Amino acid sequence: MTGVTQPIAGVVYPPRETLQRYVEAGALTDETWVAALQRSFKENGARIAVDGPEGALTYAQLDGLTDRAGAALLASGLRPLDRVVFQLGNSKELLIAFIGCLKAGLIPICTLAAHREQEIGYLARHAKARGHLVQGDDKFDLVGFGQEMQRSVPSLDVLISARGPARADVPRLEDLLEQELRSKAIARLQDVPRDPFQAALFQLSGGTTGVPKLIPRFQNEYLHTMREVARYLDYRRDDVMFMPLPMIHNASMACAWGPTLLQGGTFVVVPQITEQAIVQVLKQCKPTWIGAGVKQAVLKLKAAMDAAQVEPGRVRGVWTINAAKYTREVLDLPGCHTFGMSEGFLMFTRDSDSREAREETVGKPMSGLDEVRLLKPGTEMDVAPGEIGELAVRGPSVIHGYFDAEERNRQAFTRDGFYRSGDLMSARVIDGAKYYAFEGRIKDVIDRGGEKVNCEEIELALGEAQGIAEAALVGMPDPGLGERICAFVTLRPGCSPSEVGVPSFARFLEKRGFAKFKWPERVEVLSAMPTTKFGKIDKAELRRLASTPALSGVHHTARPTWKLRETVEFYRDRLGLKLVHAISAKGWGPEGHPDFLHFFFDSGDGSTIAFFYYIGAAQPEYLVHRPQWDCDSVHTAWKVRSEEELLRWKRFLEGAGVAVDMHIRHEIVESIYFRDPNGYLIEIGRATRATSVLDHRDAELTLAAAMEAETEARSGGQTFTSIETVWQRKARLHEELKA
Amino acid sequence: MMPKVYVLDVPEFRPLIDGARSTGCTVQGPAGGYFTIAAPRELVFARAALGLKPALWYSSLSGGVEGRIAQFDRDTIRIAAW
Numbered sequence: 159m160t161g162v163t164q165p166i167a168g169v170v171y172p173p174r175e176t177l178q179r180y181v182e183a184g185a186l187t188d189e190t191w192v193a194a195l196q197r198s199f200k201e202n203g204a205r206i207a208v209d210g211p212e213g214a215l216t217y218a219q220l221d222g223l224t225d226r227a228g229a230a231l232l233a234s235g236l237r238p239l240d241r242v243v244f245q246l247g248n249s250k251e252l253l254i255a256f257i258g259c260l261k262a263g264l265i266p267i268c269t270l271a272a273h274r275e276q277e278i279g280y281l282a283r284h285a286k287a288r289g290h291l292v293q294g295d296d297k298f299d300l301v302g303f304g305q306e307m308q309r310s311v312p313s314l315d316v317l318i319s320a321r322g323p324a325r326a327d328v329p330r331l332e333d334l335l336e337q338e339l340r341s342k343a344i345a346r347l348q349d350v351p352r353d354p355f356q357a358a359l360f361q362l363s364g365g366t367t368g369v370p371k372l373i374p375r376f377q378n379e380y381l382h383t384m385r386e387v388a389r390y391l392d393y394r395r396d397d398v399m400f401m402p403l404p405m406i407h408n409a410s411m412a413c414a415w416g417p418t419l420l421q422g423g424t425f426v427v428v429p430q431i432t433e434q435a436i437v438q439v440l441k442q443c444k445p446t447w448i449g450a451g452v453k454q455a456v457l458k459l460k461a462a463m464d465a466a467q468v469e470p471g472r473v474r475g476v477w478t479i480n481a482a483k484y485t486r487e488v489l490d491l492p493g494c495h496t497f498g499m500s501e502g503f504l505m506f507t508r509d510s511d512s513r514e515a516r517e518e519t520v521g522k523p524m525s526g527l528d529e530v531r532l533l534k535p536g537t538e539m540d541v542a543p544g545e546i547g548e549l550a551v552r553g554p555s556v557i558h559g560y561f562d563a564e565e566r567n568r569q570a571f572t573r574d575g576f577y578r579s580g581d582l583m584s585a586r587v588i589d590g591a592k593y594y595a596f597e598g599r600i601k602d603v604i605d606r607g608g609e610k611v612n613c614e615e616i617e618l619a620l621g622e623a624q625g626i627a628e629a630a631l632v633g634m635p636d637p638g639l640g641e642r643i644c645a646f647v648t649l650r651p652g653c654s655p656s657e658v659g660v661p662s663f664a665r666f667l668e669k670r671g672f673a674k675f676k677w678p679e680r681v682e683v684l685s686a687m688p689t690t691k692f693g694k695i696d697k698a699e700l701r702r703l704a705s706t707p708a709l710s711g712v713h714h715t716a717r718p719t720w721k722l723r724e725t726v727e728f729y730r731d732r733l734g735l736k737l738v739h740a741i742s743a744k745g746w747g748p749e750g751h752p753d754f755l756h757f758f759f760d761s762g763d764g765s766t767i768a769f770f771y772y773i774g775a776a777q778p779e780y781l782v783h784r785p786q787w788d789c790d791s792v793h794t795a796w797k798v799r800s801e802e803e804l805l806r807w808k809r810f811l812e813g814a815g816v817a818v819d820m821h822i823r824h825e826i827v828e829s830i831y832f833r834d835p836n837g838y839l840i841e842i843g844r845a846t847r848a849t850s851v852l853d854h855r856d857a858e859l860t861l862a863a864a865m866e867a868e869t870e871a872r873s874g875g876q877t878f879t880s881i882e883t884v885w886q887r888k889a890r891l892h893e894e895l896k897a
Numbered sequence: 898m899m900p901k902v903y904v905l906d907v908p909e910f911r912p913l914i915d916g917a918r919s920t921g922c923t924v925q926g927p928a929g930g931y932f933t934i935a936a937p938r939e940l941v942f943a944r945a946a947l948g949l950k951p952a953l954w955y956s957s958l959s960g961g962v963e964g965r966i967a968q969f970d971r972d973t974i975r976i977a978a979w
Contacts, residue, residue, distance in 0.1 A: 822952045825909050847908070852930040856905050860959065882966050889961035892903055892931065 162355040166239060168285075169357050169374045170559025170567065176575075177355065180379075185527050185554040190354045190377035191384075192260040194420055196221070202395075202422035208250055209398070209443045210427040211435060215250060217422070220257070222340055227258025228350075229343030230334035231289070234316050238263030238350050241360065242289035243282050243314075245271045245300055248405050249429045251320040253415070255291050255331060256406075260358060263350040264289065267360045267372065268406045270609075271296050275307065275671030276619075277370060282311045285360060285372060285561065290314050294322015294330065301328050354378035360561060361408050361500040364603045364610030372561035373500050379555045380412065381420075383504065388417040390524040391475070391494065391508055393447075397423040400439055401449030401477065402431045403608060408500035413477075414449065433462060440466035449477040451608065454637045456481050460488050475509070479640070480596070482507065483517040495520045497596060501577055502555035503528060505594060512589055519586065519593035528553035530592075531576055532583055535600050538572050546597045549583045550576035602697070604631065607639035609675045616667070616676050620645065623666045625653025628687055630695045634680065634704035644704040645678035648687055655683040656763070682708065685848045714758055715794050716768040717838060720777040722755070724835035725769055732814050735759035738766060761796055783837035795829070795841035804828060804844045826853070863887035900964030900976040901935040904957075913957055916947040931960055940964070940976040 160181055161174045180186045199207075199221035208215040215223070236242065242264050246252040259266045267285055269278060271293050282290070290307060292300035304317040305328070320331035354377045363371035387393070401414040405427070415425040426443045428435050439445065440462055450456045456478065463473075475494045476485045482493030497520035498504040507521040515521070523530060531540055532547030541547035556577050559567040571577055580601025583594045602613040613631040620629035627648040633641030647658060664677050688699040719725045729735045740757040752775040758766040783789050798804050808830050811818050820831040829843035864884045871878035904910050906927040917934040918924050920941075926932040934940065944954050951971070958966070958974070968975035 823909075823950055824952050825907070825956070852906060855930060856960070859961075882962065885958050885960075885962040885966075886964075888959075889901070889903060889963040892929075892961050895929070 160355070163353050164239070164351070164356070166357060166374075168562030170557070170561070171355065171376075172558045176558075180527065180554040183527055183554075185382045185525075186354070186378045187381075188354050188378070189381060190352050190356075191358050191381040191416075192257075192377065193352060194381050195257065195260070198420050198422060199224075205395075205422055206424045207419060208253060208427055209424050210250075210429075211438060212250060212427070212429065220254070220419075223254045223335060224257040224261055225340060225343040225347060226335045226338035227254050227331065228261030229346040230331075230338045231255075231258055231262045231264060231316075231318075232346060232350075233338070234289075234318065234329065234334070236262065236264055236289050236316055239265060239356075240289060241265045241267055241285045241287040242291060243267045243269055243278060243287045244406055245269060245273065245278070245290070245292045245296075245304075246320060246406070247271045247293055247296065247429060248402075248427055249293070249321060250427055251293075251331060252405055253425075253427065254335075255318075255320060261347050261350070263352075265357055265359055268362055268408070268411075270404065270406060270673065271298075271300060272609075272673040272675055274303070274668075274673055275310070277671075277673055278303075278307055279310060279671065280369060281362075281372065282307065282314055284369075286313045287311075288313055289316045289318070291331070292317065292319050294319035294325070296322075301325055304328070352377075359411075363500060363560060364601070364605075364612065369615065370612065371563055371566060373502070373557055374561055375408075375500075375502065375555075375557075379502070380416075383412050383502070383555045384417040384420055386524045387413050387504065387506075388421050390506060393417055393421050393423060395422040397421070397447060397474070398426060398443055398445045399423060399447045400426040400428075400443065400445035401447070402428055402436070403449055403451070407608065409496070409498055409608070413496065413498065413504065433458065436462040437466045440468050444469070444472060446472060446474045447477070448473060448475075450481065450485070451477075451479055452638070452640050453478075453481045453484050456484050456488055463489065480520075486517070492516070497521065497581075497594070499579055499581075501557045501579070503551045503553060503577075503579070507593075511593075515588045515591075515593045519588070519595045520583075522591055522593050523551075523553070528556075529576070530585075530594070531572075532585060533572070533578070535582075544584060544586065546582050546584045548600060549579040549581045549594070551579065552576045604633035604641050604643055606633075606641055606643060606675055611643060611676050616643075616645075616672065616678070619667060619670055619672065620647065620663065620678075623663065625650050625657055628695075630687060630697065630700055631678065632697055632700045632704050634701075642680070643676070643678045644680040644682065644700075646682050646684050646687065646700050646703070648684055658683055680704070680708075685850075711763060712765045714766040714768040716756070716770060717792075717836070718777075718781060719769045719771055719836050721835050722771045725771075726757075728835050729759045729767065732816065733759075735761060735767070763797075765796075767794055785833070785837055785839075789837075790839045793839035793841055795827075795843055798842055798844045801828065801844060804830065804842060807842050859888055859891050860884065863891055898963065898978055899935045899937060900940045900962075900978050901933055902940060902958055902962050902964075902976065903931045903933055903960035905960045906930050906932060909953055910957065910960070912947045912949055913942065916942065938978060939967075940974075942974040944972050 160177050162171050199217045203218040205217050206214050207217045207220045242259055244266050256266055290304050292304045294301055301319045308314045308317055317328055318331055319328050324330055356377055357374040358377045358380050359375050361373040361375055363373050399414050399418045403410045418425045426439055450459050473491055476491050477494050477496055478485055482495050485491055485493030492509055495507045505521040505523055507516045529552045531550045533550050534541050535548050550572055552575055581599050582597040584597050585592050585594055604611040616631055617629045620626055627650045629645055629647045631643055631645050634644040636642040659681050667677050688696040690696045730737050738758050738760045742755050744753050745751045752772040755771040758768045761767050808818055811832055816832050818830050818832050822829050826846055827843040828846050829841045831841050833839055866887055867878045867883045870876050904913050914924055914932050923935045964976040964978055967977040
């Protein structure tokens with residue numbers, strides 16, 4: 159019969175007629191994923207299913223362990239269709255527990271070991287999860303955390319740990335497996351209902367709204383996806399897959415270990431990915447497919463392959479997100495691009511595609527049953543050929559709705575049921591087929607090394623942090639992870655920028671219970687958020703700001719002195735600046751470079767003023783400081799926070815016998831000036847106001863006018879001898895702008 | 898053409914605007930971040946009347962000038978038509 163027999167409240171099942179269409183097309187069958195796995199386990203009994211640094215398992219062994227795991231999970235009080243929260247890193251135990259759940263008819267929720275009370279608490283409550291599987295040997299005490307979650311989430315009855323030491327009150331998977339008899343386990347599992355149209359697992363969405371969303375994936379459609387991947391990429395029985403991504407992710411499940419275990423191939427499990435571990439895997443497991451992700455991973459892989467002396471021709475393909483060209487150039491191996499979403503749609507490039515398709519696109523859908531549209535953002539109109547549009551998809555594996563999320567589900571689909579991905583793509587026809595190129599995202603998500611971080615979730619939380627008026631997250635390009643998280647914030651009155659930063663946000667988000675991979679790795683304080691003409695925060699501008707390297711003030715300024723004692727006594731003893739560092743060196747390499755001292759005085763907020771004293775070197779005439787405008791243009795200007803502080807300095811200097819030559823209110827800074835024993839001019843200033851976009855534009859115009867005048871003078875035109883020229887040109891620029 | 902100066906709409910240059918209004922010049926704006934001050938034949942500013950300190954006085958035309966600076970000393974600025 160087509161369609162689910164025992165629906166779970168909150169799960170959106172595709173309409174019966176839609177299912178019927180895919181059944182008739184042969185995509186959806188009566189076979190469940192778990193039954194297909196069991197069949198493969200039987201057929202491939204003596205072959206190696208799992209390999210890696212922690213040893214190998216044959217298919218028969220994996221079958222036995224997962225039978226016992228399934229039975230043990232039921233014996234612990236869980237019942238078929240109960241949801242089970244997963245917090246297990248890459249390991250054989252993860253695979254055993256996961257497949258055990260499938261055999262027991264339990265529904266894994268694909269959360270991460272890195273998630274904390276914010277995510278786990280919310281999702282466990284939302285999905286009414288009854289089970290919680292945690293990694294016992296994680297750096298973080300996940301077992302203690304699981305117990306805490308049991309206290310705060312009433313539905314969580316069963317907590318089981320794996321891979322750790324035995325702990326009172328919390329059963330260990332390993333012990334439960336020991337106690338379970340295989341024969342009894344098989345009998346117990348026989349009663350578990352099998353429904354090909356039932357949810358098999360809940361994946362996590364990258365999300366676009368404040369809270370994470372759950373994606374139900376179904377037994378027969380997930381099986382269909384895996385069979386398609388194996389067919390499309392020509393996975394073989396003797397393939398060895400090494401894809402060091404989180405195994406709980408859809409990408410690993412649907413494209414790597416899932417299809418591998420259906421084919422009788424070997425999947426390599428590496429709990430701790432280190433350069434050493436990669437070399438060991440390459441040497442011992444001899445993978446035929448390798449996952450590398452981004453460019454930098456390809457470089458690392460190159461080093462490891464050289465170290466492991468990988469046999470040429472052994473590796474058939476390298477998965478990357480966008481580095482196929484690089485893979486060919488650096489490794490001389492075929493690279494395979496993948497694009498996918500947990501919501502159930504995948505594209506690949508493969509060997510038989512032309513080089514243009516393989517290196518410049520993310521491929522094409524695997525079968526004609528997947529329908530693809532590129533929509534003009536915000537509309538349901540298709541873009542013209544070649545234009546960039548939002549990818550919208552419909553197909554046998556594409557979801558019809560997130561779990562229990564009516565409001566989101568109303569926005570996530572077109573009227574004719576295409577899922578709107580939030581990703582931007584362009585299409586191009588190569589060799590008569592339509593391929594797609596990734597062009598960015600419109601959903602507000604940061605992809606940090608494959609973990610999707612939903613900006614709004616963290617922005618809302620940070621908006622409640624001490625002193626923060628508004629927070630906006632954007633991704634900043636990173637060679638290793640693709641993107642890292644940069645937070646831009648504006649402050650409430652009375653909050654100082656020095657109170658806000660990466661450490662304060664880390665403490666805040668840790669306390670709130672957010673996974674660490676969501677914490678900002680760079681924090682920038684703005685006086686105002688840039689906005690679009692619609693008044694929304696201009697994230698494109700923030701991304702631009704985040705992608706350029708930033709400075710955060712002055713570390714030191716340095717000038718030479720021929721008055722060592724006077725200089726030290728002036729800065730250290732009269733001004734009271736702490737002497738914080740002194741370098742003394744025997745020359746500096748170059749022939750004739752004198753021995754010297756280089757010493758630093760603290761000038762607040764991490765800045766210093768530094769001097770060089772060259773031993774035995776006479777002061778050249780051109781470095782004798784004359785107290786006039788040309789020499790004085792080189793000066794140090796220190797910053798104080800308030801007018802009171804500036805006046806305190808003035809009184810302090812006068813009291814110490816240092817003459818304050820001038821006290822001037824400039825346009826945006828009010829300053830006092832004095833001289834040190836070298837005659838160098840020192841300014842202390844306080845900002846009278848922050849600059850705004852008006853000042854910035856005005857400065858651009860002034861300099862544009864002045865540079866024009868300079869260019870003209872250089873080319874022999876009108877001389878440039880007066881500021882009048884600049885002001886008159888500037889007036890002309892105003893008129894031109896108006897026109 | 899009437900002499901005209903542009904004055905950036907920031908507090909420190911506000912005395913120029915207030916002064917120009919009180920002496921009957923044509924003040925428009927702010928538009929695009931600038932006021933403009935114009936007069937039929939000649940624009941005259943007196944530092945004492947505006948109460949501008951020298952540092953600001955000497956950059957008081959930095960917004961832009963349409964016309965010729967006929968006089969610019971410590972106390973008076975005169976801008977004539979081209």
